Amino acid sequence: MANNVQAVLSALEVFSGAPEKAAIEQANTWLQDFQHSSEAWSTCNVLLLSPDAPLHAKIFAAQTFRTKVTYDLGDMSTPDLLQLRETLLKALETYNAGPRNILLQLCLALAGLALQLPAWEDPVQDMIDAFGRNPATVPALLLFLTVLPEEVTTNTKIPLTDDEYKERASKLLTANANKVTDLLAMYLQAPGASFAIQTQIFNCLGSWLAAGEIVAMSLLNSPLITYSFQALSSDELFDAAVSVVCDLIHETQEVEDNMPVIEVIVPQVIALKPKLAEYKDDPDKIRGLARIFAEAGEAYRSLLLHHPETFFPIVEAIGECSAYPDLDIVPITFSFWMRLAQSIGKKTSVSPLFLDAYRALMGVIIRHLHFPADTASLTGQEAENFRSFRHVMGDTLKDCCYVLGTEKCLLATYEMITNALSRGQNVSWQEIEAPLFAMRSMGAEIDPNDDQAVPKIMDLIPSLPAHPRVRYAALLIISRYTEWINKHPSYIPYQLQYISAGFEDADQEVNAAAGQALKYLCQDCRRHLVEFLPQLHSFLANMGNKLVQDDKVQVYEAIAYVISAMPMEQAAQSLRTFSLDILEHVHALTVKTTPPTKEELINITHDLENLEVMLGVVQSFGEHLPAACQNAHQEAWAVFDPFLGKYGTEYPVCDRTTRVLRFGLTFFGSAALPIMPLVLSRMVSCFEASGFSSYLWMAGKVIGRFGNEENPSLRAAFKEVYERASNKLVSMLQENPPQMIPDVLEDYLQMLLQMVNNAPDVLFPSPAFPIAFRVAMAALTLVHSDIVFAALDFLRSLVTHDSLNPTTEPPPPKFPIYAAAIKPVVERQGQELTGLLLAGLVGDFPAESIPMVVTIFRVLALLWPTQLHAWLPPIIQQLPSTSAPEQVKSSFLADVNRYVSGLAPMITHN
Template sequence: MANIQSLLSALDVFSRAPDKTSLESANNWLQEFQHSSEAWSACNVILLSPDTPLAAKQFAAQTFRMKVTYDLHQVDEANLPSLRDTLVAAVEHYHAGPRTILVQLCLAISGLSLQLPTWRNPVETMIEKLGKNPATVPSLLHFLTVLPEELTTNTKIPVTDEEYRERARTILTANARTVLDLLAMYIQASGVTHAIQSQIFNCLRSWLVAGEISAQDLTTTPLLGYAFEALGSEELFDAAVDVICDLIHETQEIEDNMPVIEVIVPQVIALRPKLQDARDDIDKVKGYARIFTEAGETYRLLVLQHTETFFPIVEAIGECSAYPDLDVVPITFHFWMRLAQSIGKKPSVSPLFLDAYKALMVVIIRHLHFPADMDSLVGQEADNFRSFRHIMGDTLKDCCYVLGTEACLMTAYDMIVNVLARGAAVSSWQEIEAPLFSMRSMGAEVDPSDNKAVPKIMDLIPTLPDHPKIRYAALLIISRYTEWINAHPEYIQYQLQYISVGFEATDGEVNAAAGQALKYLCQDCRRHLVDFLPQLHTFLSSVGSKLSQEDKMQVYEAIAYVISAMPMEQAAQSLRTFSMDILAQVHAVVSKPARATKEELQEVCNGLENLEVMLHVIQTFGDELPLSCQNTCREAWAFFDAFLAEYESDYEVCERSTRVLRHGLHFFGATVLPIVPSVLARMSAAFEKTGLPSYMWIAGKLINRFGNEENPGLRSAYRDVYERSTTKVVTLLQRKAPQDMPDVMEDYLRMLLQMLEYTPDIFFQSSAFPLAFQVAMAALTLIHSDIIFAALDLFRMMLTHDCLEPPVVPPPKFPIYAAAIRAVVEKEGLQFVGYLLSGLVGDFPEDSTSTVVTIFRVITTLWPMQLLTWLPQVLQQLPTSAAPNQVKTQFLADITNCINTKQPDRVKYAMLALHRASRRARDRRRMGPLDS
């Protein structure tokens, strides 16, 4: 009774507005209670007590379900029949609900039946107990519905594959006909209610989907006919649609199911007139659309082989596609895609299909129309419509696949020409924009050699009305057709003019589309645009200040593509021209007598972002730089060095500068070497002053690129950045938790990985090494996959370093490295092992397990006695919710045995057993004590 009272008190916390501490405390208590063996009897008392609050009864039912899944080993085998009888009696007791309790009890019985082979026929037992009294039939149907679902989907139930197959045959397969006949009897019973009929359909679906009741068996009962009749009932419509769709799906093995299909298809076709009858009821139209499309997809090959017989299904799907409500239309898209794929494999196509896809194309373009009142489309609704247009665009590609791209483009072209011919007075911009959007969607299917449809479209674009939505759509057509333009360079001049006008528009979307069009035009037509580069430079000088930064970036990216197509010396000179324009801004800010304003700094950062974009596109000119670039590296660094000396604390300056430096490092290659010590010194000082991690990021990139160089100045710079950054990170950790500065932790670890790889003499011999080890341990406490992997990789590389198991004649510094590693592990080992095991049973990423095992195996081999003194304390601190006590005891015994028998290879199995047990506990915790 004390347990029950404590349980009621814990549950009562959730009925109030609890503080976080109370909530966590109650939640933890309930989880521990659910693990306990006392929970069985306590929950039974709660369920049978009439005065217990509903929340407690729901918790008790859910606890039974969980304990049957995870804790059945707590019940003596002799008491299992008694447990079964208790649960069956509870279902009888709660036959009228609440539903949440009834379902959990039914799930518990289902899980128990799988693990109790002495229970010869659970289905027969439940039918005998609940099937004869009309009042308890609904509870029987609940059980029969969840039984196949639980047995086929609950992979947590601890049975072997062979045990599962044997019990599933006994419980499900052997009873399938009995259940089918029972459902057929119930659905015809006098006085049967709609609620029970709906349950019958849901139960039938469950056994159908589990593959236990076959479609062929179903046709021998009245259930199939009742399902189609139920479509006429408001109350049963949804359940009938579900069961008909599942039935059709289960007949996908066409040859085996032809007799059933011959029964189903006429009834499906007979539903077509109901589409018109239900036109004003969107939910019903959705239901019919699901049935037709399921039939169309499942019988697609029959549609192609026996077109005249099955084509009414295609026509019905076409009607659903034409329905004005866009919640219905996408139900049909998958069918059109699959049918188009099948048609594409046939040598000839029936005119019926050609007509269907022609009609579909017109329908889709009509759906693409923006509403006449654009103000009616706002917020999430506007976003959804725009997203949906792109999905409809994919269906237009299906039309191209069947009809040919040229024919589809000409259809859209003719629509626009006809609208223009009517005149602006009787036309709307929507009637032009929608076909334009369709042309953009179909652009991916365009043949670059097309000489019929695309030239007409390109000639049409300059004549279109100057409406922002139309210009936006036309510009995006240009961006999609640039491969075709590359094959027809005579159109480039006209397209550039159209794009330039787009940059001058007052509409931001049009500006963005112009930027995108210019970018793709320059990317695909770069060789034809070399002579246009001075024109682009002039354009940038005159219009650049009016463009948004995003649009300006697109222009610089476009220019970079053109530069990349030039002969090298010319390309180098052009890049220098554009780069120096940007670096001049940097110099101007540094040279100011007064400190730059926030706006001036932002302008410089925007310029650096544009330079980054250009370098990203151009990448490099190769190992031998052109003459124009020989001195640029030193010149550029001089600008950056002075800039960072003044403004290194500004976050945006840091980000933009370091990203450009990263690309510059790649661009200049070995030419950077003479200035690397200066760069490292600046990065080291900047991080020390600001704590901004990007400065360490660049240091890591430089060590990765030049770590093998033996230059004394470089080696000194590496040591300096290692020691100063380590001191800074340690200082930061005294003020902040690791989770409050994940970017610092990650970039620091990345730099350490490079140092360990390329400069192990500096890494191990520095006084910073013990501190670096401590920082890496702190990183293991973060719930951040990339950081965890980086930290574990660092420890793995340290502890598997050749210096710890040296060759016969070790390199001179190996003993020094080994001594440093041994000293730090012996000092930090207790805490280190604690972090490893806490992460293994806690929040480490799943893919990190093998690395943790490797590290732990090394510890077992090199520090066995120390490990045996560390483990008891570490295991004691692990939460029992993540590692139950018996699991900890077993793990300690396994590791002790591995050490005593000198079998370190068996450490892996002990670690994996601990990991699996913790995952089972975690899965259980995820459900939560109050889940139902």
């Protein structure tokens, strides 16, 4: 015992210094293992009750009791459990005055024990008898009663069947709800009850309300409702009272079942409305009141709409909270406004009171949208937070549109701007920008056929001040209203002119907004913009070098949308024109005799990105290419091949070029088949030279697209890329652990999956196949869900391959070759594979991967039963007891043995 105590103290001491990470991990692992050991019970009891033990050791001991009660009660007899109860009760008595973190863990442990110990007849009454009569121990009782519903309803790790849980939860909670209600009321009215006790009472009541065990109607004649509202006048009790009032209101949202208690609650909620003026300088108080009003508004929404004469003061109060200047408080009300708008939208008529409320709300939100007069006063993070919050407020403006109608809302914001402009030089840019932002937010709700509000806005835009923030907002309005512009193409020349001026602005954010506006204009109005394509080409030629890449790529994307709307032959010629501009830059860099500068390499990757985005929009002209594209794949590869040969070891070049090639594969389709052996050869030679995974990614795409082709040179290229890539990967794994090259492993595995499906004749007979199997096993050690899925998918494809269990006679001619390749590899590597699968299953494998692991185990048991029987015992013993307790290990091994034994007759029969 003394040795165990000292070992725990030594392990905990590691955390108090500044040790190395390895020492912390080692100590943490030891402590986790110790918590699951049988010695932990007595050791932690000694630590907890020893006056000399340090505080952190006592906290660990209390946490261990809670952990063991959750996980480790299965082996204990009822007498042992009853003795454990007495141990915990004694500890709770010892620590009834704190520290709170120890007291909390002990209460959680007792709650978990109460749930699992039917022999404990009435835990709630027993705890009241033991701790409820002495004022000094009442806080411990209240804490236990607070955590009991939370632990019973939320701790899903406690091992109980559904029937056991329902029976025990009913006995612990439902049967005691009235008793707890009366107890809390008694304590609340007790003379001399401290603020701390009263706070605990409210927290406890809230816990039972939230769990649905104390129902609101049961409080109708209880003083708890009145006391909860009265406590809102106390600074010390305010926060706890707010929470319990919100819980109480929430539990009455089934209004028909709770009308008597709602009639008690609502007048007291409405009576809080004057407090908004009284507490206007206290944001914390306003936040609490906002929570109450918003909760009442949402819970009683149907009553608001049917009886506005009674309930509308709640809406007014929520409106005051929405208008409060503290933007941390305002969003508390947004859910109410959204849900109320949805309810109003379903009604044929609505009270003018609600229309007025949403008109006022729109004005309030637009005022909140104003940037500060001194924007420099915002820190970087504050400015970012404010920008993000503006979009949230924009959603509330959409709610206003839903109730009032988009046209009326747009005209109201239009008038705000025209009124501001009428004041001439005295207007601030914020007064114009905020309504413009509102127009942008409401743009999603406009009718593309509107001929009242939107034309006024479009006519207004060219006359707006040239301030960067105003121009930025106006450009984003254009980008949001492009569906309307498509129905009104006469506005396109003016919008193009405004967008073009945006690219010339000195402000980069304005440039970016111009790029976005042009992209969406071309996307939605592409058929109207075909005649403007030469103008766009000239714009690129003249302005291209002045644009930053983010803006330039948006221009190329915009142009691609216009090209996609052209007749095919014209589109092909236009795409060729823009593509050749870029390919000329690539060729020029390739033949350059002096080493490229860093800027030249960056520029060429930008060019490739522009080509990529164009191909991504156009996608394909189909299998029958127009004349302008007939030989374009060979011309393009004649540029890319030497370019990669020279610069393929530069990662940005690799990344962008393979992306372009991927889109080229989609664009040219089967027409590109003749050059694919050359492409694959270049991909693998670049991979060998660089180790960049993108080359394997591209090779996998080619195999996926053309894997079923019988072309001999293409299949030889598959074999070459597979074997050379596998050998390169072996050398990489000799220099780096798998964790250092996850991207390479993932793209290699994805290539293998394409080969399983499309080229098994290349995959299995190759001397690279054992390498592929080992790489898949290495991938199982990574904590990357996508890679683990890919590895498991590949391994499952191997062990379930039809060649191992052919269903037709005679089997396909190549099946014996495949089976002869798979079987010896599995037999050699099976023990390691089994270990990795089990380690991942109890470790870091994602839950969604379990069916794949189960499938692999089933096939191993069916096809390799003798080997699996020998592999499992040493592997299971190596699993950490923290993840797989000894009982679980034994049970699992027995289950597998029974399963294998059950299969034996089937295997013999077959």
